[in-house]
Amino acid sequence: MTISVENPIFEKVSAFQKKSEDKTGELKLDGGFLIPNMATKDDEAFLAPDMNAFGRQFRDYDVESERQKSVEEFYRLQHINQTVDFVTKMRAEYGKLDKKVMSIWECCELLNEVVDESDPDLDEPQIQHLLQSAEAIRKDYPNEDWLHLTALIHDLGKVITLPQFGGLPQWAVVGDTFPVGCAFDESNVHHKYFMENQDFHNKNYNTKNGIYSQGCGLNNVMMSWGHDDYMYMVVKENGSTLPSAGQFIIRYHSFYPLHTAGEYTHLMNEEDKENLKWLHVFNKYDLYSKSKVHIDVEKVKPYYMSLIKKYFPENLRW
């Protein structure tokens, strides 16, 4: 059943946001959520949720649960198969954008059929995740309409797992991303499985910089193939006017080793560093908005349709 209720988590977040505005007189660019161990006693009421919908911590990949084994198996396959060769092939194949012509909203509806096997925190249809994160960020950043739209579309690339888009296995679609062509950092979850990746043993690829150079810019780095890079291609090649920070969020939102662990920063250039600030904001909403409380799709659809019209052509090549 789909119900439309206010999620109490976001009441708290909005309250915290107001508080940060009061203190400084301007909006702080650090998102509405506080990370539990960064909070002071004073901020207690404004913590991001410390439990996911299954009553466990967010992004805990080791604790025993119904999903732990399948998620670990997912990462085993992902780490073995994401190589420089594989990414090169996927970029060429999906760069053609010859799978379908459709609107952004059509894609949102298609995503209803996708359940993400890599995610320990969510087993809801993806359209709910899109709307939950978009509505949450809209509440705290009412004037940044591009950010609302970015949240709505950030996971649309997951359609490449559907048969009409090539039916890629989940390991080539979802999960955290990481650069290929250089050493796999230990902050990657279930890092041990990289030992079975052929690139792990390739001398050109297994050093800190690998085939890249210090400060080369993420745009010159090959990321493991998945929904981030694919959706970035769709946005860019179809001439969207979404600001560069929005495009950056879409392209790197699964790059937890960078935005959460703080690794791989030697590959960033100045522009990446600017964009990363918005990605930090976005990430809290992407992660902590995951819940069992459904959004009424028909109710919010007109607002998002108006944003799609503002930033995208009616039909896009996918």
Ligand SMILES: O[C@H]1[C@H](O)[C@@H](O)[C@H](O)[C@@H](O)[C@H]1O
């Ligand atoms: O399991 C999740 C999920 O697939 C997300 O869409 C992705 O962005 C995350 O990085 C990943 O860990």
Ligand SMILES: [Fe+2]
């Ligand atoms: Fe994602």
Ligand SMILES: [Fe+2]
């Ligand atoms: Fe997401």
